[in-house]
Amino acid sequence: MIVSLVASALFGSVLFLAAVRKFTFLGLKLAVMTFAAAGVYFVWNPDQMTRLAQMVGVGRGADLVTYATTLILFLTVVAAIMRERRSNEVLTLLVRRLAIQQARFPDAPGG
Amino acid sequence: MPRDESLWFVIAAFNEGPMIAEVVRGVTPHARVVVVDDGSSDDTGDQALAGGACVATLLVNRGQGAALQTGIDFALSQGAAHVVTFDADGQHNVDEALEMVARCRAEGLDAVLGSRFLGTTVNMPALRRIVIKAAVIFTRLTTGLRLTDAHNGLRVLSREAARKIRIRQDRMAHASEILSQIARLRLNWREHPVTITYSEYSLAKGQKLSNSVRILEDILFGARS
Numbered sequence: 001m002i003v004s005l006v007a008s009a010l011f012g013s014v015l016f017l018a019a020v021r022k023f024t025f026l027g028l029k030l031a032v033m034t035f036a037a038a039g040v041y042f043v044w045n046p047d048q049m050t051r052l053a054q055m056v057g058v059g060r061g062a063d064l065v066t067y068a069t070t071l072i073l074f075l076t077v078v079a080a081i082m083r084e085r086r087s088n089e090v091l092t093l094l095v096r097r098l099a100i101q102q103a104r105f106p107d108a109p110g111g
Numbered sequence: 112m113p114r115d116e117s118l119w120f121v122i123a124a125f126n127e128g129p130m131i132a133e134v135v136r137g138v139t140p141h142a143r144v145v146v147v148d149d150g151s152s153d154d155t156g157d158q159a160l161a162g163g164a165c166v167a168t169l170l171v172n173r174g175q176g177a178a179l180q181t182g183i184d185f186a187l188s189q190g191a192a193h194v195v196t197f198d199a200d201g202q203h204n205v206d207e208a209l210e211m212v213a214r215c216r217a218e219g220l221d222a223v224l225g226s227r228f229l230g231t232t233v234n235m236p237a238l239r240r241i242v243i244k245a246a247v248i249f250t251r252l253t254t255g256l257r258l259t260d261a262h263n264g265l266r267v268l269s270r271e272a273a274r275k276i277r278i279r280q281d282r283m284a285h286a287s288e289i290l291s292q293i294a295r296l297r298l299n300w301r302e303h304p305v306t307i308t309y310s311e312y313s314l315a316k317g318q319k320l321s322n323s324v325r326i327l328e329d330i331l332f333g334a335r336s
Contacts, residue, residue, distance in 0.1 A: 092173050092281050096181045099147065099167040103185060104156070106163045 004043050011039035117192035118142035118212060121182030122164070123175045124199035128153035130312060135162030137205045138197070145185050146199070147178040165189075176285030180278040187273060194273045198264040200313040207305045211267045214303060221272040221298035224258065225265030230304030236314070250287065254294040258302060262286040265305050272298050284329035 015036035023029035042049040042061070049061030058064045120138045124131050124146050131146060138144050139162070146159035150172030160166045167185050169178060179196055186194050193215060195208050203225070211223040227235075227243075246261040266289070268276065275296050280288045293300055 088281070089279075091171065092177050095169045095171050095173055096177060096184070099169050099181050100185050100188065103145070103165055103167040104160055105165050106160055 007043045008040050011036045011043065015040070114140060115142050117190060118195070119186035119189065119191040119193070120144045120195045120197045120208070121179060121186055122146045122159075122197050122199050123149055123178035123182060124151065124155050124159065125149040125172065125175070125178075126151045126153050126155060127199040128155045128158050130201050131155055131199055132158040132162035134197075134199060134201050135159055135164040139163040141205065141209055142195070143186075143189070143191075145182045145189075147182040147185075149173060149175065149178040174282035174285075176278045176283070176288070177281040179285060183268075183273050183276075183278075187270065191273070192270050194268045194270070196264060196266045196268075198313075201310060202307050202313045203265045204306050204308070207303075208265060208267070211265070211303045211305075214301070215267045215269060218301065219299070220301055221269050222293055222300040223267040223303050224260070224300060225263040225305035225307075226258070226260035226302040227263060227305060227307040228259040229302055231306045232309065233306065234309040234314075235307070236309070239309075246287075250290055253287070254291045256290055256294050256300075258290070260302065261290065263305070263307070272296075280329055282329055283326045287326070287330055 015033055018029055018032040018036060021029075023032075042052075046061055049064065051061075053059065053061045053064035056064070058067065118141070120142050122131075122134065122144060125148075127134075128151070135144050135146060144159075144162075144164035146156070146164040146166050148156040148159065148166055148168045150169050156166045156168050165185070167181055169181065182196075183194055193212050195212065197203055197208060207225070207230075211225065214220070215223045232240075243260065243262060247258055250256055250258055250261045264286075272293075275298075276289055276292045278285045278288055
């Protein structure tokens with residue numbers, strides 16, 4: 001019971017945040033909201049989760065949850081790595097530009 | 112011979128304070144020098160300036176690839192007709208670099224690449240020889256360039272070649288990247304024998320074997336152009 005409440009609160013927060021926040025893609029916003037809403041529903045109807053799992057060929061509902069979680073975590077990590085790489089490239093461009101703009105020349109004529 | 116104002120040596124330096132001024136002074140009678148201080152924590156920048164080089168400072172350490180690209184951009188902005196990439200730790204020989212420049216001009220080449228295996232090596236550790244030979248084979252397989260050496264930091268690029276080659280690999284994989292661009296751009300290149308002197312200082316500063324794993328990782332998963 002307590003677990004269900006906590007899980008509902010978590011999914012509920014995600015649902016609320018996704019509804020309030022601005023997303024670059026509307027599709028992503030809807031996907032996150034659908035996912036969170038489904039989370040709340042399945043927390044209180046675990047049997048439905050099992051039915052869904054059997055429909056897609058996975059034994060138990062809990063197994064399906066594990067697979068889905070792994071997949072989402074994996075995608076999140078990939079997205080984070082790509083974001084970090086992009087910001088690294090931007091940092092390099094910035095630092096390089098700055099280095100050229102602020103280059104120091106030696107006292108002797110010419111350098 | 113008077114100093115060639117259109118010839119620029121680009122030296123990437125990370126914590127090379129003890130040697131950099133001496134290395135710069137070896138070049139300044141012949142050519143202009145830009146030292147790119149790659150976020151060093153020591154006095155590399157000041158030492159290089161005292162030695163008579165222009166100094167461009169990367170405020171955050173970005174790696175040798177990023178430093179070389181910065182130096183090349185700076186040299187081009189100063190009107191360089193030829194660019195020499197040169198190591199900061201005194202491994203390379205200035206006279207040989209000047210020979211390479213002369214050859215680049217005389218034969219109208221886009222790039223002249225130093226080869227320690229056509230030339231001589233002084234005190235080269237056996238393990239390093241094996242790693243570099245492996246890199247040579249790797250280069251031949253991936254770019255089709257039939258080199259005798261890979262990852263040699265001594266190169267001469269014509270202005271056109273320096274403008275075309277864009278280093279996107281921030282760290283050490285830039286050596287492979289430069290070669291693959293030379294192949295892709297169909298640049299006219301030659302290898303030239305050079306002497307690499309492995310002093311105690313350069314060995315302490317140079318590439319560790321473990322770095323080659325990082326380089327391979329950068330090539331496989333690093334930035335794509």
